[in-house]
Amino acid sequence: MEKPEEQKSQLDIELNDEVYSAADLEASIGSDMPADQAEQINQKVNEIPRFVKDNNRPAIGSKAIAHHLKAARTALANVETQPNLAPSPATATPVLGNLWGRIRGQMHELVLFYVNRFGGTSGRVDGQLIEAIEELTALVEQQQAEIESLKAEREKGKG
Amino acid sequence: MTTLTVHQLINGASQRDAITQNALLWQRWLRGSGHTSEIFALSIEADCEGQVRPWHSYRSQADKLLYHHSLGSPVVADLIENHANGLIPVYHNVTPPHWFAGFQPELAQRAADGIAQLEQLAQAVSVGFGDSAFNCADMERAGFKEAHVVPITFDEKRYANVTPIPPKINANGPVLLFTGRIAPHKCQADLVRLLYACRQIEPDTQLMLIGSEWAKAYADWIRYVAAELGVTDGLHMLGSVSLEEMVGAYRAADCYVSLSEHEGFGMPLIESMFFDLPVVAYRSTAVTDTLGGVGVTVGRKDFAGLAQLIIKLWQDGAWQQRVVAHQRKRLHDFLEPQVRQRFFEVLSMK
Numbered sequence: 356m357e358k359p360e361e362q363k364s365q366l367d368i369e370l371n372d373e374v375y376s377a378a379d380l381e382a383s384i385g386s387d388m389p390a391d392q393a394e395q396i397n398q399k400v401n402e403i404p405r406f407v408k409d410n411n412r413p414a415i416g417s418k419a420i421a422h423h424l425k426a427a428r429t430a431l432a433n434v435e436t437q438p439n440l441a442p443s444p445a446t447a448t449p450v451l452g453n454l455w456g457r458i459r460g461q462m463h464e465l466v467l468f469y470v471n472r473f474g475g476t477s478g479r480v481d482g483q484l485i486e487a488i489e490e491l492t493a494l495v496e497q498q499q500a501e502i503e504s505l506k507a508e509r510e511k512g513k514g
Numbered sequence: 515m516t517t518l519t520v521h522q523l524i525n526g527a528s529q530r531d532a533i534t535q536n537a538l539l540w541q542r543w544l545r546g547s548g549h550t551s552e553i554f555a556l557s558i559e560a561d562c563e564g565q566v567r568p569w570h571s572y573r574s575q576a577d578k579l580l581y582h583h584s585l586g587s588p589v590v591a592d593l594i595e596n597h598a599n600g601l602i603p604v605y606h607n608v609t610p611p612h613w614f615a616g617f618q619p620e621l622a623q624r625a626a627d628g629i630a631q632l633e634q635l636a637q638a639v640s641v642g643f644g645d646s647a648f649n650c651a652d653m654e655r656a657g658f659k660e661a662h663v664v665p666i667t668f669d670e671k672r673y674a675n676v677t678p679i680p681p682k683i684n685a686n687g688p689v690l691l692f693t694g695r696i697a698p699h700k701c702q703a704d705l706v707r708l709l710y711a712c713r714q715i716e717p718d719t720q721l722m723l724i725g726s727e728w729a730k731a732y733a734d735w736i737r738y739v740a741a742e743l744g745v746t747d748g749l750h751m752l753g754s755v756s757l758e759e760m761v762g763a764y765r766a767a768d769c770y771v772s773l774s775e776h777e778g779f780g781m782p783l784i785e786s787m788f789f790d791l792p793v794v795a796y797r798s799t800a801v802t803d804t805l806g807g808v809g810v811t812v813g814r815k816d817f818a819g820l821a822q823l824i825i826k827l828w829q830d831g832a833w834q835q836r837v838v839a840h841q842r843k844r845l846h847d848f849l850e851p852q853v854r855q856r857f858f859e860v861l862s863m864k
Contacts, residue, residue, distance in 0.1 A: 366820060367813030369797070372836055384822040388715070393818035396714055400707035400817050403742055406735045407613055407698045 518577040519550040520861070523569060525587050527555035527562040532666065532781065533582050533606055534562065536645075539667055540580070543854050556589055578861070580604050580643070583635065584778075586627020594638040603635045603642040604664075607649050607778025607800070613699040617731050632656040643860060645779050648800035662860040665804075668784045668848040678762035683750055687718030688828040691767035692774075693760070693785070695728040696736065696751075699776035701796075703732075703739045704815060708771065710743040711821035716828070719748060722763055726754035764789035768828050772796060773815060780804040784848050787841040792834050794824055806847065808840040 366384065368377040446456040522537045529535075537553050544551035552574075553566045569589060577600055581593055584606045593601055608629050611622035635642070636657030643664045644650035650661035683689065690709070694700045702723055712719035727733040733751070740749045752763065764770075770786035772795040783804050786793050793809030795801050805811060810827065812820060827833060846852060 365814045365816040366823065368810065368823070369807075369813070370810045370837075371807050371840055372833070374836065375833065380823065380826070383826065384819050387822050387826070388818060392714070393816075396711045396818040396821070397816065400710055400743065403703075403707075403739050406703055406732055 517548050517550065519574065520544050520578045520580065521551060521572075521574060521576040522553045522580045522582065523572075523589065523593075524553065524555045524566075524582045525584070525589070526557045526559070527553070527566040528559040529561040533584070534566075535669075536666055537580075537582060538565065539669070539850075540857065543857060547858070556587070576600055578602055581635075582606060583632065584608055584628055585621075585624040586631055590631040590634060594634060598638045601635075601639050603632070603639065603653075603658075605632065605642055605644045605649050605653050605661075607645075607652065608632070609697075609699050609776050609778075613697070613776065614729075618729065629656075646800040647803040649778055664857050664860055665848055665853055666779050666781060666784075667850050667853040668781075668788065668845065670788065670849065672757070673761060673788065676757055676761045678765050679756070679758040680762040680766050681722060681750065681752065681759070683720055683722070683766065685718055685720045687716040687720065688712065688768045688824065689720045689722065689766055690769050690771045690824070691722045691724070691763055691786075691791070692771055693724040693763075693782035694772075694774065695725045696723070696733045697729045698732050700725075700774045703736050704773040704817075705771060706736055706739045706743065706745065706749060707817050708773065708820055708824075709740075709745050709748055711817040712824060713745060713748060714818075715821055715825045720750060721745075721748055722750045722752055722767060724752050724755055724760060724763055727751075761789075764791055767791055769794055769824055771824065772801060774798060774801065777801050777804070783809070784845065787845040790838045790842070792827060792837040793841065794820075794827065806844050808844045809837060 366381060368380050370377060370380070446452045446459070448455070522540065524533055524537050527534050527537075534555075541551045541553055554569045554572050555562070555566045556569050558566050558568060579593075579597055579601050581589075581601060582604045583590075585608060608625050611625040611629075614622040614625065632653065633656045636653070640659040642650075642653050642658045642661050644653050644661050645664060645666050647663055650663050653661035690705070690712070692700075692702060692705055694702075696702060702725075705721055705723070709719060709721040723736075736749075736751070737746070740746045752759070755763065764785060768791075770782065770791045770793045772780070772783065772793070774780075774796065775798045777798065777800045779800050783793055783795065783801065787808070793805065795805060795809055795811050796815060797811045797813050802811065810823065812823070827837070
């Protein structure tokens with residue numbers, strides 16, 4: 356089987372040590388992990404942009420907003436609407452326990468009817484708000500891109 | 515011995531502020547040597563009342579007035595206009611405004627003002643002090659003819675009777691630590707990337723971040739990066755902690771890691787030396803000067819390579835011992851006797 360290519364470290368190490376030199380460490384690091392694994396790791400962590408970009412603008416924008424919106428959508432989809440009727444000592448009582456269990460179930464259903472009605476409306480409102488924020492985010496991104504291109508044109512004009 | 519009147523001016527006085535602590539220590543040295551010394555400030559918090567006087571009450575013509583400068587201050591014009599004689603700016607560095615421009619424009623403006631004022635000060639006076647060679651280089655670029663390094667003093671006594679409170683972290687893998695306010699130039703998000711890379715080798719690696727959530731948007735960003743990389747369970751954002759908790763964190767950690775891209779001095783590097791915690795740091799700004807050749811430094815952020823380096827250091831006890839021994843020697847340069855001597859040497863220079 357072909358041996359994976361060794362990873363050449365890019366660390367530019369400096370240290371003051373009686374045993375290891377920087378070159379020893381660079382070489383050892385290069386041989387401790389296959390090149391493809393190191394590349395995968397670096398690719399994965401560098402997919403996420405830096406907070407402050409080189410052009411002095413924070414990178415926090417659509418990606419972070421998208422993260423919050425994703426979390427909001429997940430939360431919305433997981434709203435609990437089922438009755439939580441765990442057995443209790445009272446429901447275990449012979450005859451009366453069974454009756455109590457049925458009354459308890461009906462009471463929960465009644466409460467849930469109103470809660471679900473309210474929750475449904477509230478959820479639709481939240482959903483609409485999320486849609487609106489997503490639209491706005493897209494719009495801001497688009498406008499930002501236009502601003503950047505106009506700025507670039509202006510700079511070119513100055514030059 | 516000639517006794518002098520050496521006053522100091524700081525922008526804001528607070529017991530929690532490192533510049534205030536530094537000014538109080540210098541005042542103690544000056545008074546201990548028979549000089550007259552007072553501290554003045556533009557704003558004074560309750561915990562400094564009685565120790566610091568308001569700037570508007572300043573009437574003295576001091577032999578020397580040490581002005582501690584960082585962000586833009588309304589006092590600079592007055593200093594240049596009315597107090598240039600004997601004025602010695604002490605520069606504690608300004609984080610470049612681009613780190614805040616997009617989300618904290620007011621702070622970005624104050625930073626820009628601070629940098630511009632350093633140049634104005636250089637036109638009025640020729641000599642200044644800086645707390646690192648990096649800061650002194652900034653001063654020389656701004657136009658100062660002479661800039662002398664007087665490092666921040668590491669006060670060992672502060673930690674003498676502290677009972678550490680260990681962090682609530684159960685880890686079988688390496689525990690990494692970084693201390694510093696949560697701010698984009700400190701690059702804590704890069705430490706989260708490093709945490710992910712370390713976990714590909716040692717899945718139980720943990721990262722502790724100590725520091726107030728000074729830039730809330732950036733703190734949210736760090737959590738976002740952790741969530742995206744699936745390492746939220748290994749990230750411990752401890753916030754602003756007590757001294758006992760801070761000592762506990764230093765004791766619990768295996769390695770102090772800094773990927774910060776802007777440090778005016780880097781006191782946590784010295785604290786790590788004191789707590790015998792091996793340091794791995796990205797070489798930037800004053801980090802290189804403060805470490806002075808000890809610890810392990812890198813010039814590039816290759817996260818996979820950095821993870822291997824840190825895991826190797828964690829596994830190699832003998833190497834850790836050697837790193838810590840060098841760091842211990844370096845620590846001496848920041849202890850009170852050495853810095854005090856240096857302070858009086860540069861103060862007596864013309």
